[in-house]
Amino acid sequence: MRSADSGLGQLVWFKRDLRIHDHAPLTEAARRGPVLGLYVYEPSVVRSSEFDFCHLQFINESLAELSANLSARGGRLVIAHGEIVPVLERLRSLCQFNAIWSHEETGNDVTYRRDLAIGEWCRSHGIAWHELPQTGVVRRLRSRDGWSRIWARRMADAPLPAPATISSWDAPAGRNDSWRQHLAGLDVGILDAGALGVAGVSKPEAWHGGEANARKVLASFLDHRGVNYQREMSSPVTAFDSCSRLSPYLAWGNISMRAVHNAARDRVAELREQQAFGMPVDRRWFMSIRAFEARLRWHCHFMQKLESEPAIEFHNMMRSLDGLREAEFDESRFSAWCAGETGFPMVDASMRALHRGGWINFRMRAMLVSFAAWHLWLHWRRPAVFLARHFIDFEPGIHFSQFQMQSGTTGINALRIYSPAKQVLDHDPSGVFIRKYVPELAGIPDEFLAEPHLMPAATQKESGCVIGKDYPAPLVDHKTAWKAARERVSAFRKSAGPALKDEKKAVLARHGSRKKTGKSG
Ligand SMILES: Cc1cc2nc3c(=O)[nH]c(=O)nc-3n(C[C@H](O)[C@H](O)[C@H](O)COP(=O)(O)OP(=O)(O)OC[C@H]3O[C@@H](n4cnc5c(N)ncnc54)[C@H](O)[C@@H]3O)c2cc1C
Structure with missing residues (x-):
């Protein structure tokens, strides 16, 4: 310096x-x-x-x-x-x-x-x-080769302590009262949404910001909450507790990536030491912390994509896929998706959970976006802006890259179209999460949770949930929408011809993970 x-x-x-x-x-x-x-x-x-x-x-x-x-x-x-x-x-x-x-x-x-x-x-x-x-994001990165090494180097050092003392401009010596008054004039203090013209409403279940909270959340995750992280991260029933939920603290910088990474490494060392002394250690910790550390790397891997190509905030990562969805946008489908009124319980519960708390686990985010992109055939840009407002942890680099990945516009990731009904059967078969966020479905039998519109009329009446009146009929038919989406994308890919293959190489070189087994894209 x-x-x-x-x-x-x-x-x-x-x-x-x-x-x-x-x-x-x-x-x-x-x-x-x-x-x-x-x-x-x-x-x-x-x-x-x-x-x-x-x-x-x-x-x-x-x-x-x-x-x-x-x-x-x-x-x-x-x-x-x-x-x-x-x-x-x-x-x-x-x-x-x-x-x-x-x-x-x-x-x-x-x-x-x-x-x-x-x-x-x-x-x-x-x-x-x-x-x-x-973070591990590298400015003016020339090549993705070797990026992981830079990341590891940056994370290896111990976090810096907070300065013990800070000498302030505001200290009495050398500063007169008028300077302090002028500075006070500039200092507006903490302003509320009204004063700033910020839209939106309070989320009653949101976690609170601040360094002390970030450290508490990290400590509880590494001490007990995270033991089953790897197994429980995908279900919204367990993820609220088993995932770290550090994302807002990382997004707003209440804690550094390096501090989180170091704490995870120290926890593994502690567990190994306990093992060495013959103390009982739950082996699930090792798998869980390894999976967690991989995601810390993904955080920067995805942010690097936006850093290296800021245009992906607005444009398809693979430009040969321009035109896939741009020509149509069904406003009424979009409104139903935003409100959590699609008639697909897992989609609606996830969206409404976001309205109440601003956080949902990865699998449900991916399903929400997959549903918007494939079932509803909505271009990713407006849904991305909508969810940016509802994710307390909005991090542009992860957000836009993930949105494009789930919408199939990166050209380098396998297409994944989630079945919202299967997500219910796999991750919330008795409706703990769904019944909490979609109270209209609170009284329906478990066997109809995945597809409530299949309830016989008498069951609808008995359970206090008449489809089309108390809860919407499905916005689209899953199988028809799924088939139509696959056909449309493959027809589009065919029409794009060899340009697609050529561009794929360039996109991979610029953004692709260099790990052969990495699922992060
Ligand atoms: C469409 C879509 C949009 C997303 N938008 C955001 C966003 O705006 N901000 C955000 O922080 N995450 C985003 N994610 C990634 C991921 O869903 C969240 O980071 C994760 O759910 C946060 O919960 P957690 O802190 O408990 O994560 P954990 O599972 O405990 O992981 C620890 C940390 O690793 C990082 N991380 C975890 N999963 C991923 C991932 N798949 N990709 C990149 N980083 C990851 C996060 O910083 C997270 O806090 C998005 C995912 C999708 C599918």
């Missing part, structure tokens, strides 16, 4: 890294001189179509804790409202600072353009902007 930074004001810009532990920009800045922490509610971000009340709530909970943690160390967090460049201009008119420290962000188009504008502003004002990685 440039030695010219030393001793002068250092600005630490917090974004999706709302923590003080293992925060390299904060650590580096604090080593060099007085620090001011900055978080900005940017209208272009908080009013974007992917941002929701649930994200703001999680962020605000995280900000309250971050601010307290910085203050406890002598630092200060200023929370501003406005586009970032004017905010920086204002700050600079109050005080000269010569360095901005932040983490690299693999965001959406809005944050990408914002970053370009900041880069330009920093260059024109002679301010150094130090962006440091916080």
Whole structure:
């Protein structure tokens, strides 16, 4: 780092890294001189179509804790409202600072353009902007070969401790009262959705943000919840407990990927030690933690796709598949899917669970998207924006890549069309999850949970669930829709001809996993 930074004001810009532990920009800045922490509610971000009340709530909970943690160390967090460049201009008119420290962000188009504008502003004002990685995502990656090694290297080091003390710009020495008043004018504090014009409603079952919560969730997963992770992750009956549910904490940076990875590794070492001392150890832990570690790598593997090709936020990863679904979009099907009113119990329960808590397990996410793409023949873009708002853990790089994978537009992954009825039989045969989120079905016999429309009229009446009145008839016929989707996609592929094969090689080279057995795509 440039030695010219030393001793002068250092600005630490917090974004999706709302923590003080293992925060390299904060650590580096604090080593060099007085620090001011900055978080900005940017209208272009908080009013974007992917941002929701649930994200703001999680962020605000995280900000309250971050601010307290910085203050406890002598630092200060200023929370501003406005586009970032004017905010920086204002700050600079109050005080000269010569360095901005932040983490690299693999965001959406809005944050990408914002970053370009900041880069330009920093260059024109002679301010150094130090962006440091916080995951395994590699900026300006030349080749996917060797990516896993870089990931492993980054995860190998121990996480950084939080700085013990932070010397603040706001400290009395050298600062007069008028400077502090101006700074206070910029600091709007924590703002609610009304003040920011953020749409959406509160999710009563949402988990809460913050570093302390992230650590608690991680500890409970590695201590007891995760023992059956590998077996129980696919069922929505067990996944709420058996999956780590760390995704929102990783998405908003309440905990670093490296800290999670290190904790998993330490837990395996602890179990091995217990084994070595002849203590009883549940062997399921080893399989479960191995499966968990693989997913931590997938997190960055999928984000890398958006980092390497930002256009996949909007365009098919395989351009030869452009035109597959673009020409039609059935609004009424889309509305029914969004509301959890499709007449397919597992689809509806999963969607309604998202409305209430903002989290659902991987298998149910994949099924929701598969259903939208194949059964309802909806182009992935609008469903992706809709679910971005409903996933508290919305992470653009994972989200758009996964959406394309489940919708069959990457060209490099096997097509997978889930049967929603089979998901009921496999993962919720007695309706524990379904009955909770679709109370209309609470009283129906188990044997009709997968396909309630097959209930005889008398059973419908007896169970208080008349199809078409209390609960919708299925929006489409599964077998017909499944067959039609397969035929359409294979006809389209045929018509695309050899271009498809050629492009597949290029997509694989750019985005494909190099692991022969990896299922991550
Ligand atoms: C259509 C679709 C959209 C998705 N959108 C998001 C999103 O916006 N944000 C998000 O964090 N995850 C997303 N996922 C991936 C995955 O479903 C979630 O990460 C996972 O369900 C979160 O629960 P968990 O924290 O308990 O995960 P665990 O199973 O405990 O895994 C630990 C961590 O590994 C990562 N991870 C797990 N599974 C995957 C995966 N398949 N791909 C990439 N990373 C993974 C996550 O960071 C997760 O927190 C999406 C999946 C699908 C099918």
